[in-house]
Amino acid sequence: MKTLLKTVLIALRNLNRQKRRTFLLGGAIAFGITIVTLINGFAGSFVENVSENFSNILAGHIFVQGVEKTADGKEQWRIADDDILLEIVAEQEMPVTFVSKRSEFTGALIFQGESIRQTVVGVDWDEERYLRERLVLLDGEFENMLATNDRGERNGIILTETIAEALNVELGERIIARMRTIAGQQNVGEFVLAGVSYDPGLFGQLSAYADLSYVNELLTLQPKQYQTLGIFLTDLGLIDQEADQYFEELSRRVNVFERNTEEEGENPVEALFEQADEETWSGVRYRLFTLNDVLSEVDEIVRLLNGAALVILLVLFVIIMVGITNTFRMIMYERVKEIGTMRALGMQRERVQILFLLEAFLLAMGGVLFGLVVAGIIMLIMSQIFLGLDSAIFILLKNGYFTFAVRPLQVAMNAGIVAGLTILAAFIPSRKAALMPPVDALRA
C-alpha cells in the first residue's frame, strides 16, 4: 500500500514536471468529456421537457375518449356522461392537478378566398386557466374568447401567427370554418379572430383554440358533452403507474379498448385507434392512452442522442489515444536514463509499467474531472438564460429555460471508458519502458 502511494506520488510529480504537456493532454480529454456530458445532460432532460410541453399542448397526462360505433360502422367520439370517469379519479385518490374536457374538429378555415386546413380545439375557458399562462398571444386578449355574438355563441378563435398570416386575417374579422359533425355531416362555423398566438413551428403547428360550447354545437354534441378527458398529474413520473391503476378500475366498470396491443415498432396510440377500426361494439367504449404512449418515439430520439454521444466520445478518444500513445512514447525516450536508474536501484519491471499506467490514469481522471466541472459551469450558465416561452425551441425547454439532467451512472460509464482507453493507449509505451534492460537504459 505504501509502495503504491509512493508510485502515485511519483506519477503525480512526473505529470507536474511537464505542466504544459499535461495540460494539453488533460485538456483534450476534458474537452471530450465536456461535449459528451452536455449531450447526455440535454438528452436526459429532453424527455421530461418535451413531455411536459406536450402535456400542456394536449391538456393532460392521461387521456380518456368515449367512442360509439354506429350500425354502419362509423365512429362517433363522445363522452356523454363522465360521472364514472371522474368517480374513479376521486376514488383512486389520483395525484391530479387539473382535469381538462375538450372537443375538436379538423376542417377548412376560409377567409376572403383563402382556405387552410386546421384543427380547432374547443376549450372551456372558464375552467382551463392554465392555458392562458402557456399560450403566448402576440395580438388580442384571452378576454375576447369570452365574448358572445348576437346568437349568444362564444365564437372567438385564437389562431397561430402562421395560420393568421396565411389567411391574411386580422383581429375582429370573421372566419368561416367548413367542418363535419361527429356523424360526418357537413357543417359551417363562423368564428371571429380573438387572438393570434406565437407559433413555435416545431413538431408541427399548434392547433387553433375556440370555445368548447361552440365547437360542441358545430359537432352536434350536447353542451355538457365533450370528446376527450385529460388528466394532469402532479408528476410526470407517475403517468404509467396511475394510468395502469385507472385503466384496471375503468375496465371493471365500463367497456374499454385493450391497451398495449401494439406490435414491435408501432405507436401504442395508433394501435389503439386501429382497434376501433377493426372491432364492433354497442354503446360507448372508452379508450385510455397516456402522454408516454403519444410520445413513445421521443424515447427513441433520446436513445439516438445518447448513442450519438457515445460515438462522439469514442471518436474523440480514439484521436486522443493516438496523441497519448505518442506522448508516452516520447516520455519513455525522455526518461530512459531515469528508468535505467530506477531499475538499477531495484525497481521491478511491473512497478515501472504501473508508474507509466498510473500517470496515464491520473491524467485521464484529471481531464475527466476538469471536463465535468467545465460542463457543469456551461450547464449552469445555459440554464440561467431565459429564452422565452415563444422561443423557436420552446418544446425542448422547461418554462423557457434549458435544463440538463446528468445521470451519475452515465458519468461513471464515460469516465470508465476514458480511463480504459487512456490506459490502453499508454500500455505499449509503458511495457516497452518496463522491458528495457537497465544497462542499456543507463548507457542511452
Next chain:
Amino acid sequence: MKRLIYTSILIAALTVLTPVWVAAEDPDFDSILREIDDLANFSESDFSAVYTIISERPGEEREVTQARLFRRDLNDQFLILILQPDVQRGQGYLQVDENVWFYDPESRKFERTTIRENIQNSDAQNADLDQSSFSSDYTVQSWQEGTLGSFDVYVVDLEARSSDVAYDQVRLWIRQDQTIVLKEEDFSVNGRLMRTVLYPRYERVGSKIIPKQVLIVDELNDGERTQLTMTDATIQTIPDSVFSKAYLERVSN
C-alpha cells in the same frame, strides 16, 4: 223540375271543378324522387365513364383531375381510378358494400374513407359520382312551383332521414315536364348554404339519363368552383375483378 235543374247544376259544377281539384293536388314527390334516382341508377347493367374534374380556386391555377369511374349499382360497388395528374395517377377509391377505401400507390396502403369525402382537392365528392339516392336519403319538407331559365320547375326542400348523408338539407329544382334535376343547393346541419350544383347537360346512356356536365359552386369560398364533365360513358359489363383491392393495386403499379 227544380230538382232536375239543381241536379244538372251540381253535375255541371262537379264536371268543371273535379279536374281543377285534381290539378291542384300536390305532385307525388316521393315518386318523383324515385324516378330521379331510377333514371340515374344502373340496376340492370354496369356503368363506366371518364370524368374530367376542373377545380378553380381564387389565386390558384386550375387543377385538372381525370378519373375513370366503374359502377355496379346492383351490388353497391364503385371504383374511381385517378388517371391524371401524373403525381396522383393510380390513386383510387373503392366501395364495396358500406366500406369505402382510398388507395395510394406511393404508400401502397388502403385507408378507410367515406362516400362523403371529396375527390382529390376538388369540391366534388365520391357521392357525386355514385348512384343517386334522394328518395331513400331524404324526405320532402316543402315545395313550390317556379321557373329556372326557360323551364318550369318544382323547387323542393328535402331534409335528411338520418345523419348518413353529407348534407342535412337539400333544395332541388326539378323540371316539371321531364323528371330531371337542373339545380341543387346543399345546406349544412345549421342551415347554411354550402354549395350550389348545376346540371346544365344530360346524356342518355342506355335507358338512363345522367348528367354529362356538372358545375359545383362553393358558396363558402367566393370564386371556388368545380366542373365535372363526363365522357366515354358505357354500360358494358365490367369484370368482377375490377371491384377489388387487388385490381387497384395491380393497375397502379
